[in-house]
Amino acid sequence: MGISTPTQPPDKNRIPMRRTIFIIILLLAFTPIFAHAETSLNDLPFVPFSAKINGRIGNYFLGMWPFEKQTPISPAYADPAKFIEVTIKNFNLQISKHFKIADFVDKDQANVWPKYTALDTRLVDKLELIISELNQEGFAVKHLAIMCGFRSPNSNATFGDPRGRGKLSRHMFGDAADIYVDNDLSGWTNDINHDGRVDIEDVRIIARAAERVEAKHPNLIGGIGIYPGNGCHGPFIHVDVRGQAARWNG
Numbered sequence: 001m002g003i004s005t006p007t008q009p010p011d012k013n014r015i016p017m018r019r020t021i022f023i024i025i026l027l028l029a030f031t032p033i034f035a036h037a038e039t040s041l042n043d044l045p046f047v048p049f050s051a052k053i054n055g056r057i058g059n060y061f062l063g064m065w066p067f068e069k070q071t072p073i074s075p076a077y078a079d080p081a082k083f084i085e086v087t088i089k090n091f092n093l094q095i096s097k098h099f100k101i102a103d104f105v106d107k108d109q110a111n112v113w114p115k116y117t118a119l120d121t122r123l124v125d126k127l128e129l130i131i132s133e134l135n136q137e138g139f140a141v142k143h144l145a146i147m148c149g150f151r152s153p154n155s156n157a158t159f160g161d162p163r164g165r166g167k168l169s170r171h172m173f174g175d176a177a178d179i180y181v182d183n184d185l186s187g188w189t190n191d192i193n194h195d196g197r198v199d200i201e202d203v204r205i206i207a208r209a210a211e212r213v214e215a216k217h218p219n220l221i222g223g224i225g226i227y228p229g230n231g232c233h234g235p236f237i238h239v240d241v242r243g244q245a246a247r248w249n250g
């Protein structure tokens, strides 16, 4: 045909080609593992704060934020910029190694969908780093339970801390979580130091891990509050990423 065919490459060039094909086959074989990978928070559907009208978005009632239409006392108390739209379909999506979006959603209005949740990605980062710290220290953590993540102003007024501090609860800003280790999925704080008792020391260990995370990651500084158990729940700690260190005992 007049077009000269290129000469066959020498054999040694065909080996990398075979290797490439082998790697591709290997990757395809492991695709089911990658299919379980986390969904980035940014890939979830969002609505802007302005979608909230008269305290609600659709049938989901949120209420009014403390500084709505006012100047907040600090940028950390400004209205959340947006809400994740949580549907029956995305509710159980894994958003990090240990957490699903469901872990952070307000527990009120159980039958109303979609739900709307403010969630700061730095909170998720801090929780994952706390788990890493605990694991490195020899406290194996398979499940860090989130007793409470996001709370709308409406549900905060109903279920929040009635002692004043709760009025500006970080839970309304999507950067706070009340947590304890629940490896046995009992719904109650586990005896993570194996001293035969479940008490406040089992959560002080988590608080100390949170302190180390803050020392290593100043962008994750915030509140660490330690709470004893009562008849309704075991001991737990509150953590948030408000940008300033705050410490208290509940």
Ligand SMILES: [Ca+2]
Residues within 6 Å of the ligand: 190, 191, 192, 193, 194, 195, 196, 197, 198, 199, 201, 202
């Ligand atoms: Ca213990």
Ligand SMILES: [Zn+2]
Residues within 6 Å of the ligand: 148, 171, 176, 177, 178, 238, 239
């Ligand atoms: Zn809290």
